[in-house]
Amino acid sequence: MASGGDGAxxxxxxxxxxxxxxxxxxxxxxxxxxxxxxxxxxxxxxCLRHDLRLTGTHVGCEHGVCGACTVLLDGVPVRSCLMxxxxxxxxxxxxxxxxxxxxxxxxxxxxxxxxxHGLQCGxxxxxxxTMITAALAENPDPTPEEAREMVGGNLCxxxxxxxxxxxxxxxxxxTRAERA
Amino acid sequence: MTSMxxxxxxxxxxxxxxxxxxxxxxxxxxxxLAAAFxxxxxxxxxxxxxxxxxxLDAAGxxxxxxxxxxxxxxxxxxxxxxxxxxLTHGRTGYPxxxxxxNHVGEPVVMVVATDxxxxxxxxxxxxxxxxxxxxxxxxxxxxAAEHLVHPDVPGNVAAHLVQANGDAAAAVAAxxxxxxxxxxxxxxxxTPLEGRGVLARWDTESRRLRIWTSTQTSTGxxxxxxxxxxxxxxxxxxxxxxxxxxxxxxIVHPWPEEVLVPWAAMTLGRPVKFTEDRSxxxxxxxxxxxxxxQVRVGFDDDGRILGLDVTFWHDNGAYIPYGVIVPIITSTxxxxxxxxxxxxxxxxxxxxxxxxxxxYRGAGRPQGAFVMExxxxxxxxELDLDxxxxxxxxxxxxxxxxxxxxxxxxxxxPLIYDSGDYPAALARLKGLIGWDEFEAVRRAARAExxxxxxxxACYVEGTGVGPYEGAHVVVETSGKVRVATGLTSQGxxxxxxxxxxxxxxxxxxxTDVEVVTGDTRAFGYAVGTFASRAAVMSGSAVALAARAxxxxxIRVAAAALEASPDDMEIVDGVVRVKGDPGSGIxxxxxxxxxxxxxxxxxxxxxxxxxxxxxxxxxxxxxxxxEPGIExxxxxxxxxSTFASGMHAAIVETDPDTAxxxxxRYCVVHDCGTLINPRIVEGQIHGGVAQGVGGAxxxxxxxxxxxxxxxxxxxxFLMPYVSEVPERIEIDHLETxxxxxxxxxxxxxxxxxxxxxAVIAAAIEDAEGFPITSMPISPSDLFELRxxxxxxxxxxxxxxxxxxxxxx
Numbered sequence: 001m002a003s004g005g006d007g008a009x010x011x012x013x014x015x016x017x018x019x020x021x022x023x024x025x026x027x028x029x030x031x032x033x034x035x036x037x038x039x040x041x042x043x044x045x046x047c048l049r050h051d052l053r054l055t056g057t058h059v060g061c062e063h064g065v066c067g068a069c070t071v072l073l074d075g076v077p078v079r080s081c082l083m084x085x086x087x088x089x090x091x092x093x094x095x096x097x098x099x100x101x102x103x104x105x106x107x108x109x110x111x112x113x114x115x116x117h118g119l120q121c122g123x124x125x126x127x128x129x130t131m132i133t134a135a136l137a138e139n140p141d142p143t144p145e146e147a148r149e150m151v152g153g154n155l156c157x158x159x160x161x162x163x164x165x166x167x168x169x170x171x172x173x174x175t176r177a178e179r180a
Numbered sequence: 181m182t183s184m185x186x187x188x189x190x191x192x193x194x195x196x197x198x199x200x201x202x203x204x205x206x207x208x209x210x211x212x213l214a215a216a217f218x219x220x221x222x223x224x225x226x227x228x229x230x231x232x233x234x235x236l237d238a239a240g241x242x243x244x245x246x247x248x249x250x251x252x253x254x255x256x257x258x259x260x261x262x263x264x265x266x267l268t269h270g271r272t273g274y275p276x277x278x279x280x281x282n283h284v285g286e287p288v289v290m291v292v293a294t295d296x297x298x299x300x301x302x303x304x305x306x307x308x309x310x311x312x313x314x315x316x317x318x319x320x321x322x323x324a325a326e327h328l329v330h331p332d333v334p335g336n337v338a339a340h341l342v343q344a345n346g347d348a349a350a351a352v353a354a355x356x357x358x359x360x361x362x363x364x365x366x367x368x369x370x371t372p373l374e375g376r377g378v379l380a381r382w383d384t385e386s387r388r389l390r391i392w393t394s395t396q397t398s399t400g401x402x403x404x405x406x407x408x409x410x411x412x413x414x415x416x417x418x419x420x421x422x423x424x425x426x427x428x429x430x431i432v433h434p435w436p437e438e439v440l441v442p443w444a445a446m447t448l449g450r451p452v453k454f455t456e457d458r459s460x461x462x463x464x465x466x467x468x469x470x471x472x473x474q475v476r477v478g479f480d481d482d483g484r485i486l487g488l489d490v491t492f493w494h495d496n497g498a499y500i501p502y503g504v505i506v507p508i509i510t511s512t513x514x515x516x517x518x519x520x521x522x523x524x525x526x527x528x529x530x531x532x533x534x535x536x537x538x539x540y541r542g543a544g545r546p547q548g549a550f551v552m553e554x555x556x557x558x559x560x561x562e563l564d565l566d567x568x569x570x571x572x573x574x575x576x577x578x579x580x581x582x583x584x585x586x587x588x589x590x591x592x593x594p595l596i597y598d599s600g601d602y603p604a605a606l607a608r609l610k611g612l613i614g615w616d617e618f619e620a621v622r623r624a625a626r627a628e629x630x631x632x633x634x635x636x637a638c639y640v641e642g643t644g645v646g647p648y649e650g651a652h653v654v655v656e657t658s659g660k661v662r663v664a665t666g667l668t669s670q671g672x673x674x675x676x677x678x679x680x681x682x683x684x685x686x687x688x689x690x691t692d693v694e695v696v697t698g699d700t701r702a703f704g705y706a707v708g709t710f711a712s713r714a715a716v717m718s719g720s721a722v723a724l725a726a727r728a729x730x731x732x733x734i735r736v737a738a739a740a741l742e743a744s745p746d747d748m749e750i751v752d753g754v755v756r757v758k759g760d761p762g763s764g765i766x767x768x769x770x771x772x773x774x775x776x777x778x779x780x781x782x783x784x785x786x787x788x789x790x791x792x793x794x795x796x797x798x799x800x801x802x803x804x805x806e807p808g809i810e811x812x813x814x815x816x817x818x819x820s821t822f823a824s825g826m827h828a829a830i831v832e833t834d835p836d837t838a839x840x841x842x843x844r845y846c847v848v849h850d851c852g853t854l855i856n857p858r859i860v861e862g863q864i865h866g867g868v869a870q871g872v873g874g875a876x877x878x879x880x881x882x883x884x885x886x887x888x889x890x891x892x893x894x895x896f897l898m899p900y901v902s903e904v905p906e907r908i909e910i911d912h913l914e915t916x917x918x919x920x921x922x923x924x925x926x927x928x929x930x931x932x933x934x935x936x937a938v939i940a941a942a943i944e945d946a947e948g949f950p951i952t953s954m955p956i957s958p959s960d961l962f963e964l965r966x967x968x969x970x971x972x973x974x975x976x977x978x979x980x981x982x983x984x985x986x987x
Contacts, residue, residue, distance in 0.1 A: 041297065050295075055207035056200020058424070060373040061458040065893035068373060096200035110198040114190055117862050121671025122197030123204060123373040123424025148901050155893065157373050157425050158671050159862060160869030160931075161901040162908060 025089035029054065030098025038085045044078075045069045047085035048095060056096040056126050060155065067154030070127040071095050077134045096126035099133060108174040109133050109167070118167035120158030128154050132168055141172055184680040184690050185922075188858035191676040192690075202422040205377035205394045205455065212379055212451035213242055215441055216299035218289035218306050219464060220281035223315035223533035223886020224329070227279055227308060230289060235305040240298030243448060244306070245290040245440070247276040253408050254443050258434065261400075262503030266341035269333040271531070273499045275436040281310070282329055282498035283534050284886055285463025287436050292444055292452060315533040315886035319364075319472045319493045322530035329498060329531035338496055339504045339529040343511060345586035346522030351487025355478025359558050364953040365547045365936060367470035367495065367880040368873075370540045371898055372670070374424020375456035376435060376465060380442035384449050390417045391442050394424070396431040397708030398698045399666050404434040405442055413704075420698030426670035427870070428539040429466045431710045432502055462891035467880055468506060468540035470495035471547045475555050483559050483570035485520040490551065494529045497536040504529050506537060506544040508590045509642075514548030515585060515595075516640050517602040517824060518556075518574040523585075533886045539710060541870060542932040545641060550954060553637040553937035557944065567941070568610060571638060575602040590711075591645040593819040599915045600640065600824045605848045608911050609636065613828040613846040621830070631835055632843065635941025636828040637934035643823050643851075643926025644716025644919075648816035650705050651721035653682060653729045655809035657775075657784065659753055659768030661686060661693045663726075665718040666706020668698030672928060673859040674714055678722045680855055681922070685726035686733075687750030688767065705814075712823070712926025715855060720815035720920040728811030736774045736809065737765050767809070775807040776800035821917040823925035825849040827868075827934045829905075831942040838961040840876055840943060845905040850913040852925035860927045861910055867931015868908050873899040874932070875939035879955050 016023055022037040029052060036051050043062075048054045048071065057080060060068035064082040071080045072094035099107045109132050112118065119125040128151060135150040136142070142150060147168035148161075156164060196202060232244045247255055255278075260270045277288045289306050293299035314327040322329075322336045329336055352358060378393040389411060395401050395418075402418040405411075423430065437454045445452040456464070473492040479485050494507040511525040556574070560567040576583045578601045585595040610616060618634045625632040651665040663682045669675065679693040686693075696702040697718075698709075707717070730750060737755035738745040741763065749758045756764030765773075769784065777788040786792070794800070801807055830844040847864055854860055877897035881889040890896045897903075916923030936954040943961065944951045949968045953960075 039297070049207070050210060053210060054200070055204075056202070058204065058374070059206070060424075061893045063458065063892055063894060066373060096198075100199055106195070106198060113198055114194045117191065117858050119194060119197060119671075120673070120862060120866060121373070121423060121425040122193070122202050123422075123671075125197055126200050129198065144906075148906070151901050153900070155373065155898055155900060157371060157427070157870070157898065158866045160865030160867075160904055160908065162865045162904075162906075163862060165901065165906075 023086045025086055027088055028092040030094060036085070040084065040086055042085045043081055044083040044085045044088050045080035048080060054095050054097050058123050058126055060124065065155065066124065067131060068124045068127040070130045070154070072130055072134055075134065077131050094130065096129055099129055107133065108178065109136065109171040112167040112171035112174055116163045116167040116170050118159065118163045124154060124156045128156070128164060132171060136172055136175065140175060142168065144169065183684055185684045186854055187680070188856055189676065189680065191673045191859070192679060193673060193675050204374055204422045204424050205379060205392060208392055208421060209379040209451055209453045212453035213292050213294060213448070214296040214299045215437070215444065215452055215454040216291050216296060216303045217287045218291070218303045218308060219460070220277065220284055220286040220288055222281060222310050222312050223284050223317065224313040225281050225310035226313065227277060227281065227288065228311050229309040231307040232289070234307065235291070235302040238298065238302035238305055240294035241302045242294065243292040243444065244302070245276065245444070247274060247278045250276060253410070254439060258436065258501055259404060260503065261501055262505055264339065264504050267339040267500065267504055269338050271330050271333065271338070271499055272501045273436065275439045284888060285460065285535060286498070287464065290440050290444070292448065296455070317532055317534060317882050317884055317886045319470060319495045319530065322495060322532045323493055329533055333531060336531045337528050338500050338531055341504065341508070341511070342524070342526045343587045344524040348487040348489040348522040348524035351522040352476050352478035352489050355486045356480055357562060358476070358478045359562060361475040361555060361558055362952060363473045363475065363551050363554055365469050365471050365550055366955055367467045368540065368878040369467045369880065370427035370429035372425025372427055372429065375458065375461040376430065376437065377455040378438050378441045379451065379453040380445035381451045382446040382449060388415045388417070389442055389446065390419070392419045392421050393438055394430060395420055395433060396426045396668050396670065396710055397433055398668055398700050399704065399706040400708055401433045401438055402700050405438060408434065408439050409443060409446065418700045420668040423668065423670040426709070427541040428468065428543060428710065430670070431708060432466060432538045458893060459891055462896065463535060463888055466536050466538035467497065467534070468537050469547060469874065471510065473547070473551045475551060477555050477559065479559050481563070482573055483563050483565050484573050485518065487522045488520040490514065490525045492527045494527055495532050495534070495537070496529045497532055497534045499536050500529065501536065502538045505590050506539055509544035510548040512587050512589050512595050513545045513640065513642060514552050516549060516552050517576055517600065517638050518552065519576045519583070534882055541867065541929050543711065543929065545639060545929070545933045546871070546874065546936055549637055549639045549934045550937045550940065553934065554940065554952065557941050558950070567636065568606060568615060572603060572606060577603065589642055589820060591820055596819060597640065597822040598917050598919050600822060600850060601913060601915050602638070602824065605824065605826050605850060605913050608913065609826045609828050609846060609848040612848065612909055612911055613830065613844060615828065630832060631946050632830060632832045633942045633944065633946025634828065634830050635938050635945055636826060637937035637941060638826045639933040640822050640824045641712065641926065641930055641933060642820040643712035644817065645711045645713055645820045646816055647707060648814050649707060649717035649721045650703065650812065650814040651718060651725040652703055653722070653725040653811045655729055655733060655767050655771045657768050657771045659692060659766055661688055662696070663693060663722055664696045664702035665722060666698070666700070666703040667709045667714055667718050670709065672714060672863070673856065677715060677855045677859060678719065681719055681722045682726045685723050686730050688753040692753060712928040712930070716821060716920055716924055716926050717815055719855065719924060720922055721813055723921050724813035724815060725811035728813055729809055732774065732811070733767060733770045733809045737770045740765060740773055771809045774809050815920065817919045819919070821852070821919045821925045823851045823927065823930060825930050827938045829938045829942045831939065831946060833943060833946045833961065838958040838965065840958070840961065842872060842905045844909065846909045847931070848911045848913060849930060850915050851927040851930065852917045853914055853923040854912065855924060857912065863927050864910055864931040865908055867929065868935065869899055869904045871932040871935020872904055872939065875936045875955055876957070877903060877955060
């Protein structure tokens with residue numbers, strides 16, 4: 001793994017620091033470029049949370065089932081607990097902290113969650129928000145069935161999902177209203 | 181200004197959480213050392229040797245601790261939190277196992293390192309030599325007692341309790357009709373998305389300990405840890421950060437880690453953190469639900485229960501720190517909205533070599549409702565009566581309230597229902613789901629080759645148990661209002677509903693109210709968040725404290741305006757003469773005036789300084805008075821208040837795959853006066869999802885050696901959106917409680933309680949044979965079909981071996 005930095009590890013190509021055994025990587029997170037040195041085994045979720053201190057991304061299972069750690073990697077939702085930080089070298093990542101506008105205005109998905117009581121404890125919420133943001137970019141006008149499918153891979157223990165599905169549809173509605 | 185109480189306003193918590201600015205336990209303490217644990221791989225074993233030598237040169241290692249390293253009370257067994265006379269053989273675990281392990285996952289060695297990766301590396305290099313013993317797994321093995329979990333606990337029986345009202349055995353024997361049922365519920369678990377976690381900082385200079393923990397009781401942790409570490413309460417702060425769900429599992433305290441992490445922080449003089457991972461949560465936290473029940477019931481020709489005699493066995497796991505609360509709740513709340521002629525209940529709480537039990541949302545009530553509602557359905561089937569009719573005939577009537585069951589409830593107080601209207605709730609439920617029209621639905625489905633069934637289940641839930649909660653309301657000189665209450669929050673929206681209450685009581689905009697929960701620095705006396713008690717207990721305390729602050733504000737303002745307090749009101753944060761908007765003083769100014777000053781700290785404060793004037797013949801602070809506009813009040817009700825509800829579901833069972841789909845799910849819910857209907861509905865949605873999960877998907881698959889085979893989200897089938905009903909149809913009934921100032925009853929657990937009962941009833945109705953064991957998977961249902969077909973029974977056979985007509 002320590003020598004396998006080429007190709008598989010993203011466009012930037014990870015560089016081993018022979019004295020520390022660490023890899024120097026560059027991640028553009030929410031528009032800001034970060035240079036980090038990480039061990040090969042560092043999970044992307046841990047790198048974001050503990051190295052960059054972006055703790056909005058949560059870890060619910062560390063085996064890729066719950067979806068709480070979902071971030072957007074070059075716009076595509078990925079489970080950051082199933083990815084090594086070195087594999088994300090050179091990528092642009094959006095976490096929950098990057099969803100609101102620069103002036104602090106909540107995104108349509110965030111507002112929809114608030115309007116629809118789509119969260120309770122809030123632990124799974126960042127994963128839903130990032131997932132739905134990506135899904136609505138692909139399909140801005142989902143049917144209720146499609147809205148359910150969009151959130152079909154994320155676990156929530158509090159809400160029973162009904163209000164989350166409502167929030168997906170509400171977010172689509174808000175986005176359409178903004179564009180009109 | 182519109183009233184906030186009763187309004188479905190959006191939550192004040194959400195903005196922060198939606199931005200990723202929540203602060204859950206593992207989001208804190210980036211500078212802390214990390215703890216990891218070596219846990220037992222055996223369900224039952226003697227520890228022969230622990231060899232840490234291989235780990236001593238591990239990178240980043242700071243310390244390794246075993247039981248022998250723990251001084252005095254730190255290493256002793258954890259407290260038995262709720263003693264009970266029936267709990268004759270209470271045993272609790274050690275923070276680190278002393279000589280024996282009693283379940284897979286029990287902590288044996290603690291490793292502290294510079295980060296969690298390195299702590300786990302070191303833990304892997306520690307070798308523990310075990311001498312395995314036979315494991316006791318499941319209720320039946322515990323009852324058989326071929327092997328013992330604890331050698332000094334005969335029969336594996338931790339507790340045995342009997343309660344009775346009347347002579348149930350005689351009433352059953354004399355009844356014209358009798359049935360016996362054997363009913364089983366499998367283990368499940370709270371499974372919050374965030375596991376447990378604790379962070380501790382020992383301030384080496386002030387010699388004070390500060391603990392952050394993902395708990396349902398910060399004051400409980402504070403008292404327990406202070407006792408273990410020999411610290412004064414005043415030198416220990418416990419702060420509950422944002423908590424990613426609790427559902428009961430986080431009420432147990434102190435967990436081994438909640439003792440060890442603070443102790444290590446003190447010992448090392450450095451902050452230490454433990455964050456539980458998912459696989460640890462499955463084997464090292466707590467489960468619930470596992471119980472087997474035997475019912476003997478006698479009834480008349482109309483289906484009225486003359487005698488009900490229930491014996492059940494509760495699987496409490498390896499230790500019993502939380503006492504017998506869960507089986508006591510089953511044994512009392514089983515009665516639901518009904519009044520059997522005579523009732524006797526007997527339970528044994530049994531040790532097994534599995535994870536401990538703590539109340540999981542519903543806390544023994546789902547089992548109780550399952551037992552009672554399956555019994556009601558069996559009576560209806562036996563007499564060929566409509567299932568709703570049998571229930572109606574057994575209901576306690578509204579005119580019989582308060583209704584005394586003649587038993588003792590989980591809070592040690594009489595089981596007396598305060599209010600409720602069960603016939604009205606049933607009428608609404610029948611209308612909501614279309615009970616009387618269902619046969620047409622069934623026929624139409626059958627014509628399409630589809631198999632559907634309908635079921636219903638009722639429950640009564642004792643909520644708002646004591647002993648007390650308190651609240652502190654302070655009006656700041658800025659006019660902002662700060663509310664503190666000691667119990668914790670895990671997503672229930674307490675900051676919103678307590679602000680709604682305080683805003684209305686004080687007469688201020690809700691945007692001026694800030695609520696703090698679960699922080700012993702802000703409020704040191706509290707019990708905790710469990711048993712659907714937060715709104716009832718702290719909500720009432722907040723109302724009382726806000727009323728006290730309001731009275732004080734009016735008194736101070738009336739003196740300043742030379743008006744009668746009786747003529748004053750507070751509107752939009754201004755204290756004024758009633759109906760005279762021009763006469764007022766802003767609350768913030770009143771707060772300034774209430775605190776006579778020598779030193780002006782700003783322009784506004786000048787009004788309270790000593791040369792401004794006032795009555796020079798009286799002391800600046802009158803005898804018996806205090807500076808400031810504050811209220812501190814406690815609410816301690818005489819007993820619990822009883823919420824109630826009824827659920828009905830229509831399910832479709834696939835004739836080939838035996839898959840069960842919930843087509844409709846209807847809820848009629850009565851939690852007294854609603855503070856925020858949106859939040860109550862959210863609680864019901866989440867509860868129903870857990871109820872459906874518990875009925876159809878979730879179980880703890882232990883093998884006979886005590887290994888949990890499904891200890892991950894890959895294999896423990898927590899529902900995704902695809903597994904829960906698309907829309908839960910809800911109707912509220914509001915029967916106010918006479919036991920608190922707001923008329924409220926708890927709502928947190930209700931949604932989950934009748935889940936297994938209602939789904940079982942609907943499947944039974946679809947399939948035509950009794951469902952007596954839950955959860956039920958497609959494989960289970962398929963097997964039941966095969967067995968019933970093989971035994972030559974028709975699809976309409978009403979009883980089988982597990983539902984016996986008694987001789």
